[in-house]
Amino acid sequence: MKTAMAIVTFFLSIQSLFSQENNWHLKLVNGDTIANVDLQSLVGDSLAISHSGQPSLIPVESIVEMRKTGTSKFWKGAGIGFAAGAGVGALIAAATYEESSGPFAADPGRGGSIIGGAIIGGVPGFVIGGLVGSSAGKEKTYDLSQQRLVYKLAIIRSIVSE
Numbered sequence: 001m002k003t004a005m006a007i008v009t010f011f012l013s014i015q016s017l018f019s020q021e022n023n024w025h026l027k028l029v030n031g032d033t034i035a036n037v038d039l040q041s042l043v044g045d046s047l048a049i050s051h052s053g054q055p056s057l058i059p060v061e062s063i064v065e066m067r068k069t070g071t072s073k074f075w076k077g078a079g080i081g082f083a084a085g086a087g088v089g090a091l092i093a094a095a096t097y098e099e100s101s102g103p104f105a106a107d108p109g110r111g112g113s114i115i116g117g118a119i120i121g122g123v124p125g126f127v128i129g130g131l132v133g134s135s136a137g138k139e140k141t142y143d144l145s146q147q148r149l150v151y152k153l154a155i156i157r158s159i160v161s162e
Helices: 001-019 072-097 108-135 150-162
Strands: 024-027 031-041 046-051 052-060 063-068 140-143
Touching: 024 046, 031 052, 031 150, 063 150, 072 108
Parallel strands: none
Antiparallel strands: 024 031, 024 063, 031 046, 046 052, 063 140
C-alpha cells in the first residue's frame, strides 16, 4: 500500500510542474493591445497587471476588450485523473487480493497486486483526465467597449477573483 501511495504522491507533485498561468490580452481605447498580461487586482478605478515582469496600472475606463488565451490544462487533468484512477485501482486490488495457489500460479504478492491495480486504474485515469483538462482550456473574450465604468469594474472584479 505504501508503494501505491508513493506513486500517487509522485504524480500529484509532477502535475503542478506543468500548470500554466493565465495569459490575458488587453485591448485599449487607443487601439493598442497589451499581450501576455497577468492580472493582479483592482486598485480603485485601475487594474493592476504584470507585463513582462513589470507591474503597471491600467485605467479600467481605457480597456475595451479582455481576452484570455486558451491555455491547455491537459497535464493538470491528466495528473488528477492518474492519481484518482491509481488510487481507486490500488484500493480495489488491495480489497480483492487473494493469494494464488497451484502448480502454475504466479503470485506477485499483495504489494505487486496493489501496484498492478494502480497502473491498471491510473492509465485510463490519465487519458480521461487529460481529455477533460484539455477541453477546459478554452479562450474567453470579454467585450467591454459598450459598458459603463461601473459594469467594467464589476466584470473585472469577478475575473480577478477567480
